[in-house]
Amino acid sequence: MPKIWDISPPVNAQSPVFPGDTVYQQTWCATIGPGCPVNVSAITLSPHAGAHADAPLHYDATGKAIGEVDLDAFIGPCRVIHAIGCGPLVQWQHIEHAMSGGAWGPAPLPQRVLVRVYEKMPQTAFDNALPAFAPETVARLADLGVKLIGIDSASIDPADSKALPSHQTIRQRGLRVLENLLLDDVPEGDYELIALPLKFTTADASPVRAILRKLP
Known part of the structure; x- marks a missing residue:
């Protein structure tokens, strides 16, 4: 079996969310004991907690909910690019080294690109100075x-x-x-991405269990 990288951070009560967003909470509706053969819990959380896929509805008042979005973008070849220490925005010069050619050889750029900006991703505290994409980089x-x-x-x-x-x-x-995403242990390179959102028919996002597999 090809090696698997789990790139989903843990989701629990310590998972950071945007200030004002809904934190993870779990209560037990039933527990194993006399007369009850199972544990059953109820979970409340923001769909933006942990690794997640935004739906167009998140940033477009008339956009599709996540359950209506085609899944093809969330599975297939991808390239992981390191831009650690890039500052507030991932500019083109921070990822240009990982375009086709040079040390990357003749392989064309896959249709999926994941950018690592942290040496260690913050998993228990929200980063108000989080690095983001420059829109010009997204357009290119x-x-x-x-x-x-x-x-x-x-x-x-x-x-x-x-x-x-x-x-x-x-x-x-x-x-x-x-x-x-949790990319702390993922070297730069090409992989297969699998990160399918749940079929929430009215939601603005969905958690994903994102993994990478090394390509043959």
Whole structure:
């Protein structure tokens, strides 16, 4: 079996969420004991907790809910690119080294690109200074045929952004997005991505169990 990298951070009561968003909570509706053969819990959480896929509905009032989005973007060849220490925005010069050619050889850029910006992804505290994508970088990736971008920070836009230019760029260009990935142990390179959202028919996002597998 090919090696698997689990790129989903743990989801629990310590999982950071955007300030004001719904934190993870779990209560037990039933527990194993006399007269009860099973444990059953109830979970409350933001669909943006942990590794997740945003739906167009998240940034477009008339956009599709996550359960209506085609799944093809969330499975297939992808490239992991390191831009650690890039500063507040991932600019083109931070990822240009991983485009086709040079040390990367003749392999064309896959349709999915995941960018690692953290040496260690914050898993228990929200990063108000989270690195995000420059919208110009998103547009250039779209020009190259990319249909999904991902990042190990909580958003492709700065935490204090109100205009959300990178989200608006993926809206305009029809891209899909994964956020809050855990890429700490993933070398740069090409992989198979599998990160399927749940079929929430009215939700603005969905958690994913995202994995990478090494290509043959």
